[in-house]
Amino acid sequence: MGFTPKGIYPAMLTPMTDQQTINEAALKQLTHHLIDANVHGLFALGTNGEFHLLNKEEKIKVAEIIIKETAGRIPVMVGSGGNSTAEVIELSMEMERLGADALSVITPFFIPPTQEEAAEHYKKVAEAVSIPIFLYNIPSKTGFHLEAETVAELAKEDNIAGIKDSSGNFENIKQYIQETKDKDFSVFAGTDSLILKTLQEGGAGAVAATANMLPDIVTSIYRYWENGEIEKAEAAQQELQPLRDTFGLATIPAALKKAVELFAVPAGPPKAPVKELNGDGLRQVEKMVAYYQSK
Template identity: 60%
Template sequence: MKFAGIWPAMVTPMTEQQDISIPAIEQLTNELISYGVHGLFALGTNGEFHMLTKEEKRTVAKTIVRAAAGRVPVMAGTGGNSTREVIELSKEMESIGVDALSVITPFFVPPGPEELSVHYESIADAVGVPVILYNIPSKTGMSISADTAKRLAKHPNIAGIKDSSGDFDLIKAYIDVSQGEDFAVFAGTDSLILQTLQAGGHGAVAATANVLPDHVLAIYDGFLAKDARKSEEAQASLQALRDTFSLKAIPSALKKAVELKGIPAGPPRLPVTEASGAELEAIKHMMQGYQK
């Protein structure tokens, strides 16, 4: 499997009662595939993985795998704090039929570099599908160093990293230390997609692609075609959407934008609440700007 291109970091649609909405997940899956995305990334930060039970995670993964029906690969987040817990869920996801696993670093009590390396190597040894590292220090309190990435890139079942640090120098370091390895570096910060590609990265796991898949794909397609204007304009076009993300806690604004586009993403899970009032009006105004 080729780890490259644009993989939407899918939201997890829910009903007004805060239950998983299987019909809306199917609708979102089909909608994204119709645009030509290269893969689907489920159960990440914007997918509210930290709010879901293990059974709900299985339901989400089963629904997306079934709806995708082999048209694109599906990557599912299985990260957690204990190595045992991650291996158990990873094996279940493999049996469901996901094509790759995204494993966020442990959080709350950050392990040291050696402990982190052993954590990832143990997971990769235990499953038969590729593992993608997930670095998001603002949420976990720790970061995967370039040295650790260099070690892990040599593991035959660790296929890449998604970096959401917002630190381009770190992304560049991941690219540099993994030269010669079969190791993909994905931008997880949507403002850095083009910059990552230009530095030798492989693509992006992009939250904005839930709402603007055509814009995000245009960054990648323009880059491949050496069309600087197309890729730069597409990259710049994401900013208005990204600016709304700070209005409320993740993924409230994003889910509302998806809903305004016609897919019933529903509310985020409590304690995060739906956008309303001035926040909602700002999101509506932003979406109207994309319709001009």
């Protein structure tokens, strides 16, 4: 199957220009910023990458740039999910052709499918490509929850390699780990507050939005855990909280884009209709960024 994903994969933002086009220079800069911080892989075109607001051409351009800039140094996982099975297969095949190492496929959304329909959807996508596929469970956004039994069934497929769980429910992550522990299957936390707990429970890593701004801190959680330095890992996990506390100040990913813009890389505005952060929210983000800059 290629590789079994593990470690910290930043949930990459998609930098935009003021004209609402992909900011190619900033995307290249972000890619290098993350690789230089020794992340284990890159995760593009997820929720924080605004996949749901980008057209097919934009998605392909983002993937192309990241894959080219990464140049095989670390794995690149690309979001190719959508609502119709045919649409997802088409985009997944395109991403494989571009050289993606793995695909993240969100559950269908808008009209929640049955567990059986979701399983069939994933099996058809898996048959259409040869690279590893990651399931992506985010019920607060999709209105649909992938049950642990369904995940266990899908884990039997040769190239379904893992799941990113962004439910925010640790019991759910535990169930996924329990149901797939006899398989070559990676369970990733998709909620940044649960990175260490997931690793301690037997999970393989995390897709972390906070790593756009603080890749050093996020990767240190994994490194400390790997070395058995649990107190240091816990301290690093706590150190993400001031940044996480700002996420709710605006529609995703406006607050994080502004934070990254002020801290490291010109991420630019969100894609319309999401508005750029301003007013009290902006002042809170500026204060938070100043806190990290002072350390």
